[in-house]
Amino acid sequence: MTTSHTSLEQPGRGRLDATSLARVAIFAAIVAVLGLPGSFSVAGGVPITFQTLGVMLTGAILGPWLGALSMTVFMALVALGLPLLAGGRGGIGVFFGPSAGYLFGWILAAFVIGLIVHAGNRKPVTWRTFLAMIVGGILAIYAIGIPVQSAVTRLPIGDTVLTSLVFIPGDLIKAVIATIIVMTLVKAYPRAFRRTWASQNASVAERV
Numbered sequence: 001m002t003t004s005h006t007s008l009e010q011p012g013r014g015r016l017d018a019t020s021l022a023r024v025a026i027f028a029a030i031v032a033v034l035g036l037p038g039s040f041s042v043a044g045g046v047p048i049t050f051q052t053l054g055v056m057l058t059g060a061i062l063g064p065w066l067g068a069l070s071m072t073v074f075m076a077l078v079a080l081g082l083p084l085l086a087g088g089r090g091g092i093g094v095f096f097g098p099s100a101g102y103l104f105g106w107i108l109a110a111f112v113i114g115l116i117v118h119a120g121n122r123k124p125v126t127w128r129t130f131l132a133m134i135v136g137g138i139l140a141i142y143a144i145g146i147p148v149q150s151a152v153t154r155l156p157i158g159d160t161v162l163t164s165l166v167f168i169p170g171d172l173i174k175a176v177i178a179t180i181i182v183m184t185l186v187k188a189y190p191r192a193f194r195r196t197w198a199s200q201n202a203s204v205a206e207r208v
């Protein structure tokens, strides 16, 4: 195993070099920037936000581990009080509010999207990338977000599911946009994507 002054140990896996660290930071920043236009308030206390587009891109481009790490860093900064959520919100309180589950879901989403997009170490194709956005970027987020929202607001789960239907049109549009961006990048920079794939797989291989 090589050592480097510009790398950090990743728990349970290989090394996190300076480039990976920069990517993690850049995508956390992209998610923050997508919060700048603000959000749309809807019933239930969970806003419609562009930030999930950033979550989708993070998982697809960084892959499962770095993607999840990037979203974890983003959440840590939010917890520390940085106003990175749409509408300039931040602080530990958001993790006890109606959208807390969705926020944790963003970490899972980046991981699941990365897994599906990178599945089998094959070149990303449009259908699998779009499937990843649906499964990771919508279903995985809702799977945590809706039960937590229901528990926090004390609205029955069925009613909370109905409330969350308002997110579907926007999230589907974001899934399409994310797929177009990712496939455009794959076509423009195939070697960069191959390197991302290879490094993630090498890291996974190191773990077994």
Ligand SMILES: O=C(O)CCCC[C@@H]1SC[C@@H]2NC(=O)N[C@@H]21
Pocket: 046, 047, 048, 049, 050, 052, 085, 086, 094, 099, 102, 103, 141, 167, 170, 171
């Ligand atoms: O800013 C927050 O407090 C978190 C917002 C969570 C928004 C959820 S994520 C899935 C769904 N899609 C949206 O546009 N909004 C919700």
